[in-house]
Each structure stands twice: as C-alpha cells, then as structure tokens.
Amino acid sequence: MKRLLLALLVILSGCGGESSLIVGTASSMTEAADDLATAFGEASIELSVAGSQVLVAQVREGAPLDVILTADETTAADLSRLGVLVSEPIVFAWNRLAIAVAPGNPQAITGLSDLADPDLIIVLAAPEVPAGRYTAQMLETAGVTVSAASLEPSVRSVLAKIQLGEADAGIVYRTDVNRGGVSGVEIADDVNPVTEYFAAALKTSSDPAMATAFVAFLTTSAAQDILAGLGFSQ
Amino acid sequence: MLTCRASASRGAFRLQVELEASPEEIVAIVGPNGAGKSSLLRILAGLDPLDDGRFVVDGDVWEDTASAIRRSPEDRSVGYVPQAGLLFPHLSVRDNVAFGAEHPEQAAEWLDRLGLSALSDARPSELSGGQTQLVALARAQVRRPAVLLLDEPLASVDAANRAAIRRILRRELRDSPGYRILVTHDPLEAAALADRVVVLDGGRVTQTGTVDDLRTHPRSSYVAELVGMNFFSGEAVGGTITLASGAPLVSASVPDGAALATVHPRAVSLYLERPTGSPRNVWMATIASIEPSLEQVRIHVTGPIDLVAEVTRAGAAAFSEGDEVWVAVKATEVTGYPR
Amino acid sequence: MTRVMPRRLAVLAGIGLALLLVPLVGLLVRVPWTGLGGDIAGSGDAVRVSAVVSVLATAVAVGLGIPLAWLLARGSFRGQSLLRATVLLPIVLPAVVSGVALLASLGRTGPIGGLLDDLFGITLPFTTAGAVIAASFVALPFVTLVAEAGFRGVSRDLEEVAATLGAGPWRRFRRIALPQAVPALAAGVVLGWARALGEFGATVTFAGNLSGRTQTLPLAIFFELERDPEAAFSLSLILVAVSLLVLTAARRTWSR
Numbered sequence: 001m002k003r004l005l006l007a008l009l010v011i012l013s014g015c016g017g018e019s020s021l022i023v024g025t026a027s028s029m030t031e032a033a034d035d036l037a038t039a040f041g042e043a044s045i046e047l048s049v050a051g052s053q054v055l056v057a058q059v060r061e062g063a064p065l066d067v068i069l070t071a072d073e074t075t076a077a078d079l080s081r082l083g084v085l086v087s088e089p090i091v092f093a094w095n096r097l098a099i100a101v102a103p104g105n106p107q108a109i110t111g112l113s114d115l116a117d118p119d120l121i122i123v124l125a126a127p128e129v130p131a132g133r134y135t136a137q138m139l140e141t142a143g144v145t146v147s148a149a150s151l152e153p154s155v156r157s158v159l160a161k162i163q164l165g166e167a168d169a170g171i172v173y174r175t176d177v178n179r180g181g182v183s184g185v186e187i188a189d190d191v192n193p194v195t196e197y198f199a200a201a202l203k204t205s206s207d208p209a210m211a212t213a214f215v216a217f218l219t220t221s222a223a224q225d226i227l228a229g230l231g232f233s234q
Numbered sequence: 235m236l237t238c239r240a241s242a243s244r245g246a247f248r249l250q251v252e253l254e255a256s257p258e259e260i261v262a263i264v265g266p267n268g269a270g271k272s273s274l275l276r277i278l279a280g281l282d283p284l285d286d287g288r289f290v291v292d293g294d295v296w297e298d299t300a301s302a303i304r305r306s307p308e309d310r311s312v313g314y315v316p317q318a319g320l321l322f323p324h325l326s327v328r329d330n331v332a333f334g335a336e337h338p339e340q341a342a343e344w345l346d347r348l349g350l351s352a353l354s355d356a357r358p359s360e361l362s363g364g365q366t367q368l369v370a371l372a373r374a375q376v377r378r379p380a381v382l383l384l385d386e387p388l389a390s391v392d393a394a395n396r397a398a399i400r401r402i403l404r405r406e407l408r409d410s411p412g413y414r415i416l417v418t419h420d421p422l423e424a425a426a427l428a429d430r431v432v433v434l435d436g437g438r439v440t441q442t443g444t445v446d447d448l449r450t451h452p453r454s455s456y457v458a459e460l461v462g463m464n465f466f467s468g469e470a471v472g473g474t475i476t477l478a479s480g481a482p483l484v485s486a487s488v489p490d491g492a493a494l495a496t497v498h499p500r501a502v503s504l505y506l507e508r509p510t511g512s513p514r515n516v517w518m519a520t521i522a523s524i525e526p527s528l529e530q531v532r533i534h535v536t537g538p539i540d541l542v543a544e545v546t547r548a549g550a551a552a553f554s555e556g557d558e559v560w561v562a563v564k565a566t567e568v569t570g571y572p573r
Numbered sequence: 574m575t576r577v578m579p580r581r582l583a584v585l586a587g588i589g590l591a592l593l594l595v596p597l598v599g600l601l602v603r604v605p606w607t608g609l610g611g612d613i614a615g616s617g618d619a620v621r622v623s624a625v626v627s628v629l630a631t632a633v634a635v636g637l638g639i640p641l642a643w644l645l646a647r648g649s650f651r652g653q654s655l656l657r658a659t660v661l662l663p664i665v666l667p668a669v670v671s672g673v674a675l676l677a678s679l680g681r682t683g684p685i686g687g688l689l690d691d692l693f694g695i696t697l698p699f700t701t702a703g704a705v706i707a708a709s710f711v712a713l714p715f716v717t718l719v720a721e722a723g724f725r726g727v728s729r730d731l732e733e734v735a736a737t738l739g740a741g742p743w744r745r746f747r748r749i750a751l752p753q754a755v756p757a758l759a760a761g762v763v764l765g766w767a768r769a770l771g772e773f774g775a776t777v778t779f780a781g782n783l784s785g786r787t788q789t790l791p792l793a794i795f796f797e798l799e800r801d802p803e804a805a806f807s808l809s810l811i812l813v814a815v816s817l818l819v820l821t822a823a824r825r826t827w828s829r
Binding site: 279280281306307310312313314316320322324333373374 | 728730731733734735736737738739740741748749752753
C-alpha cells in the first residue's frame with residue numbers, strides 16, 4: 001500500500017515542472033527532516049516516514065525513493081549490501097538515548113538502574129528497530145535487566161505509550177524527550193551510546209544529481225545548525 | 235363459559251367479534267379468506283393483543299383492556315394447532331410432542347393414542363400432511379389445555395387421507411374436555427366436526443347456529459352458498475315474495491314482511507318445453523354455465539331470477555350452455571322466513 | 574445445460590480472482606521451503622499466543638455477539654439502526670483506530686481502565702487479556718452480523734407455537750431459535766475466529782508486543798519482516814494455510 005502511495009506521489013509530483021525528491025526518513029528524524037527539506041530549497045521534498053528497517057525493506061522491494069535517511073549503521077550496511085546506493089552512506093547526525101517518563105516524573109526515576117523495578121511498567125523499542133538495538137546494547141553494558149511490558153514497533157510508539165500514561169517509563173532518543181508530553185531523565189554518558197544517522201542517494205532516483213546534492217547539503221553548517229538546534233548532537 | 239369480546243385492527247382490516255362457547259360444544263368459525271378467522275384464533279391464543287375487549291375463561295380474566303390485564307400465550311392454558319402444523323423441524327416427533335409436556339412419558343401416551351408411535355423418532359420433514367396435523371394435535375393436547383384451538387386442521391391434508399384424519403380429529407375433539415374452537419373455510423369440515431358454527435365475514439359475526447340452522451335459514455348469500463342453497467331476499471305479501479329485481483317468487487309458507495327464502499338446487503326443474511302441471515313458479519331463462527361433478531351436474535341459469543339447478547348426469551345431457559330453458563320451482567320447495 | 578455466466582462477467586470474475594490469488598502465489602514463491610520447519614519452530618510462542626488469544630476472543634465474541642444479534646433480529650425499539658451501525662463499526666474502522674479507542678477507554682488512564690486499576694489493580698494494556706479484548710473487539714461484529722442474519726431466518730411462527738406450549742422467552746430462544754440458527758452461528762464463529770486470528774493493529778496498539786504474552790502470529794510476522802523477511806514469509810504461509818483450511822472445512826459443515 002505504501003509503495004502504491006509512493007508511486008502515486010511520484011506520478012503526481014512528476015507532473016509539476018519543479019524538481020522534486022522523495023526522502024525516506026527514519027521516524028525519529030521526522031521533524032528535523034522537515035526543517036532540513038525546507039532549508040534545502042533547491043527541490044521540493046516529500047518525506048516518506050517509516051522505521052529504518054521498513055525503509056530498507058521498501059528500497060529492496062523497489063520503492064521509488066531518491067534519498068534515504070536511516071537511524072543506525074545496521075540499516076545503512078543493509079542498504080550498502082543491496083548495491084542500490086550512488087555512494088557509501090555518510091553520517092550526518094548524532095543522537096543519544098534518554099529515559100522518557102510521565103510529565104513531572106511521578107515515579108521519581110533517576111537513572112537506568114531504577115528501570116529494573118518490576119512494579120514499573122516499562123516499554124522499550126523492539127530490537128528489530130535501531131532504537132531497540134541501541135537500547136538492548138546499552139542495558140547490557142550497564143548491566144541492568146528490564147522486564148519490558150512491550151517491545152514496541154517504533155520509538156514513537158514507545159513515546160506514545162508514555163504520553164498516554166499506559167507505561168511508567170521507556171527508553172527513547174534524547175531528541176524525543178525535548179518535545180512535549182513527557183519528561184526526560186538523562187542517562188550517564190559512559191553507558192549511553194552515541195547513535196548515528198546515515199544518509200545516501202539512491203541509484204534508482206529520478207534525479208540522482210539532485211539527490212546527491214541533498215545528501216551533500218546535510219553536512220553543510222546550515223544543516224548542522226538546524227540539527228544541533230533540535231538536539232541531534234554527540 | 236368462555237366469553238370473548240374482541241376488537242382489533244390490522245391496518246385497514248378491523249375485527250369486531252363477540253364469541254361465546256361452552257365446554258359442551260365444539261365451535262367452528264367459518265368464513266371466507268380474509269374474514270379474520272385466523273386473527274381471532276391468534277387473539278384467543280394470546281399471540282396478538284386486543285385493541286379493546288375482554289376475554290374470560292371459566293371466570294379467569296385472560297385479557298381485559300379496561301384493566302390492562304393480558305396474559306401472554308405461555309401463561310394461558312391453550313392448545314394451538316396452527317395451519318400446516320408448524321412442527322419444530324429440528325426436533326423428532328417425540329420431542330415435538332414432549333415440548334409442552336410436564337413429563338416426557340406423556341408424549342409417548344399421546345403418540346400411542348393417535349397411532350403415531352411408529353413415527354416417534356421421525357423428523358417432521360419425513361411426515362405426510364395428515365401425520366403432521368396429528369403430531370401437532372398431540373403436541374397441543376399433551377398439556378390438556380383448557381382451550382383447544384385448531385386453525386384449518388385439514389387444509390394441508392391431501393384428499394386421500396382427509397376422511398381418515400377427519401375421523402380421528404372428530405373422535406379427539408369429542409373426547410377432549412374444555413373448550414374446542416376450530417377455524418375452517420370448509421362447510422363439510424364444519425358439519426363433520428362442530429356442533430355450532432360461527433360465521434365470520436369482514437371481521438364480523440354474520441350468523442351463528444347449528445349446521446342445520448345454517449342450512450335451512452341462511453342469513454347471507456355467503457352462508458347460503460356455503461351450504462349449497464339458492465338464496466333470495468325480498469318483501470313477502472300473501473305468500474308471494476317480491477325480489478329486489480321485481481320478480482315474484484311464490485312460497486307455500488312465508489309470513490308477510492321482509493323475508494328471506496331458500497330453494498334447494500335439486501328442487502329446481504329445467505325443461506326445454508313449457509312445463510304443464512302445477513308448479514307455481516315458472517319462468518324462462520338462459521343456461522349460463524354447466525358444471526359437472528361426480529354424480530350431479532350444477533347448471534347456472536340467468537333470467538328474471540338467477541339460480542342453480544342440480545340435475546343428474548343423464549338429465550343434464552339434454553342441455554348445453556346458452557340454451558333457452560323453462561325453470562320450474564314448486565311453492566312448497568321455497569322455504570321462506572322473516573329477514 | 575444453459576450457460577449461466579455471461580462472458581463479460583466471467584472476465585471480471587477472473588480478474589477479481591487474480592487480484593486475490595496473485596499475492597498468495599507471490600507468497601508461495603518467496604517462502605523459503607527448506608527453512609520452513611525452523612522458522613515455525615522458532616515461533617512457537619507466537620503460535621501459542623495466537624491460539625489462546627483467538628480462541629478466547631472467539632468465545633467472548635460468541636458469548637456477547639449472540640445476545641446482541643438476538644436483540645437486533647427480534648427487538649423493535651428506537652435507535653435500533655444506530656445500534657446496528659455501532660455494532661458493525663469495528664468492521665470498517667482501521668484496526669489501529671480500534672486500538673486507540675480501546676486505549677482511550679480501557680487503558681490505565683481511560684475512564685474504565687482507570688477504575689479497574691484503582692479498584693482491583695487490573696491493567697489491561699500489555700497483557701494477554703488485553704490482546705483478547707482487542708481481538709474480541711474486532712471479531713464481535715462479524716459474529717453478531719452473521720448470527721443476526723441467522724436469527725432473522727428463524728420463523729417467528731415456531732416461536733409463537735412454542736409460546737402457546739408454555740415456553741417463556743428464554744426457553745423459546747434456547748430450544749427453538751438457537752438450534753435453528755446453528756448453521757449461521759457456526760459461520761459466525763468461524764468468521765469471528767478468523768478475524769481474531771488475523772488481528773494486528775488493535776492488538777499492537779492496545780496490548781503491545783511481548784513474545785509469549787501479547788505477540789500473536791501477525792505481530793511476529795510484522796517484526797520478523799524487519800529482522801528476517803524469509804521467516805516472515807514462512808509464518809505468513811502458516812497463517813494463510815490455517816485460515817484457508819478452517820474456512821473450507823467450516824463452509825463444508827454449515828452448507829450441509
């Protein structure tokens with residue numbers, strides 16, 4: 001269905017004279033990608049938001065994307081292996097994890113070790129998605145065992161479960177807790193992994209030059225300022 | 235006593251009936267299609283409510299609109315045998331009969347009594363129309379209801395079995411205590427099964443009496459036709475009834491005033507030549523139709539007076555449709571009575 | 574023998590069939606037949622959760638759907654058509670909306686869920702019971718719809734006769750209407766079960782995803798697709814096969 005919609009988008013946007021790109025965006029990057037697209041200015045950009053792993057699957061099955069932004073190295077490597085990229089993916093943004101709790105932190109959670117409390121309802125991202133992979137890796141490093149109530153399909157649904165009050169805490173990206181509806185609890189830098197976002201232009205793009213130009217734009221200071229302003233930093 | 239004053243409307247149709255029955259008699263409600271016979275039966279069974287009226291059985295008020303009393307069907311002691319039996323298709327014959335029984339063995343008793351024991355395990359779909367009716371009767375009777383209601387009990391029975399089923403029905407009705415009311419459109423059935431007939435037409439009772447009463451003194455052309463009599467209405471003066479058409483009909487016995495009269499079809503003679511002799515009523519008419527049945531032939535004649543003559547097959551051979559004939563009826567065969 | 578099928582209808586019917594079959598054939602082509610056994614064995618938890626959840630949800634949907642169907646088939650009251658529309662709503666609602674609605678009402682902060690939490694300490698999200706509720710929510714309309722049609726086919730005359738034989742409303746329902754509606758009810762049970770088995774959106778939204786507790790086969794397939802697409806194909810095949818088997822078997826039973 002999504003592919004059909006994408007194809008429709010291509011057809012519809014292809015009707016206009018202006019150059020346009022479809023950028024497959026990892027969900028944690030949604031707001032930033034929106035701002036970056038506006039700042040780019042050389043082409044109209046449509047975002048197709050999905051989990052990184054779904055984006056990879058879409059590319060594999062031939063979705064007409066021009067640029068892809070993924071949230072971890074595993075998915076970037078998957079893309080490389082598919083041989084669909086114009087050049088190797090580049091890192092253009094960084095993030096870290098944080099604990100999301102209900103506004104005001106009613107359970108008084110101070111750090112990762114508090115999440116081991118079996119009376120708390122904790123939701124995590126599923127290990128199939130980048131945020132989940134980072135989370136699992138971090139909990140192992142920190143030696144904390146969390147019995148999760150649910151392994152959610154995306155970091156955004158982890159956030160939603162906390163916003164709705166169904167879960168007491170969850171682990172999300174630091175950039176996610178900067179937005180409303182939840183409070184954030186910092187995780188010590190020594191266990192908190194730096195996560196990397198990768199960008200690449202696709203060979204199948206209708207306008208590979210423009211796609212490559214957009215990827216190059218992401219590392220300019222203008223783009224980096226936008227990202228830093230939204231909290232995407234080491 | 236059973237007394238029911240019933241008033242109910244179904245769309246444009248309006249039923250307005252007063253019905254009485256005693257436990258000593260079997261009552262047949264007779265009338266044409268759409269007369270309200272089945273509606274009345276459904277009201278008695280409690281399946282449809284009265285708009286206005288009162289229904290009392292042996293002093294128990296089953297329904298009274300004035301005091302808002304209405305017993306639901308399951309709280310009335312009725313046995314209802316609907317048209318075509320309506321057995322429960324998913325239950326065996328035995329389970330159908332046992333449905334309303336207090337003890338399962340009562341079902342076996344009743345099946346035995348009606349000669350249905352061999353069919354105990356059969357499904358309703360395997361039964362003939364007659365067997366279905368008998369099972370439906372057993373199912374209703376097993377409760378020994380205070381009021382037994384039968385709706386066209388023989389309508390779905392094929393002709394070959396009708397006499398046999400009617401005999402069993404007659405015996406059962408005679409042997410049942412309580413009130414017995416059946417609905418039929420067939421006068422023969424009414425005559426065979428009932429002591430008293432209530433004629434229902436257009437939602438109203440038009441006549442009530444024994445089958446003989448109806449036969450000798452029908453009060454409407456419907457009843458006359460039902461019992462197979464020629465029927466006339468007019469004004470009698472000195473033994474001559476002047477019909478609405480102006481034609482005179484002489485009767486040996488009719489009081490002066492508004493009068494009704496019947497003539498048995500077999501008392502009507504037809505001649506090709508003007509008859510000689512004494513008949514007081516003689517006129518010329520045309521044969522409209524000739525309708526043979528097994529032994530007799532019914533000949534419809536039109537003229538100053540329309541009527542039906544019944545003649546033997548041999549006698550009918552002389553006539554054909556369209557013939558001009560002489561009609562003769564003796565004054566002693568014209569039974570007159572006040573309207 | 575006359576030809577019953579006008580040619581143009583036959584062509585459209587063929588295209589319709591293709592639309593339904595092509596994805597299934599695609600699935601068959603992509604299934605890694607050699608690894609099938611391993612993939613299935615690796616999903617034992619999801620199979621078990623799916624079995625438990627779908628059967629319990631069907632039981633709930635039948636238990637509640639039959640009374641609802643009876644009310645809709647035999648009742649005559651104001652707002653009946655509104656009630657019917659409400660009952661059928663989950664059929665047309667996106668499953669995720671059903672999940673959101675369930676969260677809003679039965680979630681820990683919802684009006685009813687909050688009460689359950691406060692009074693009994695029961696929370697439904699992230700539990701197998703929650704998955705059962707989500708599946709029941711989407712299966713109930715199917716059971717109700719089919720059962721209502723079944724009850725409408727039961728002759729009222731027979732119920733009336735039963736009433737004259739002293740049977741009250743419960744006995745008439747139990748002994749007359751219910752047995753006669755059995756074929757339709759069987760169809761409703763099977764459809765409801767199939768719907769419950771295939772439920773994804775409401776479950777993942779309301780009950781979350783935890784292997785062995787709330788991760789049903791469809792959820793497992795969704796997550797496998799992101800980790801091991803081959804395994805996702807294998808599990809999809811199982812779901813298709815089981816559903817097809819049950820629908821065919823049931824069709825044979827109720828059309829007899």
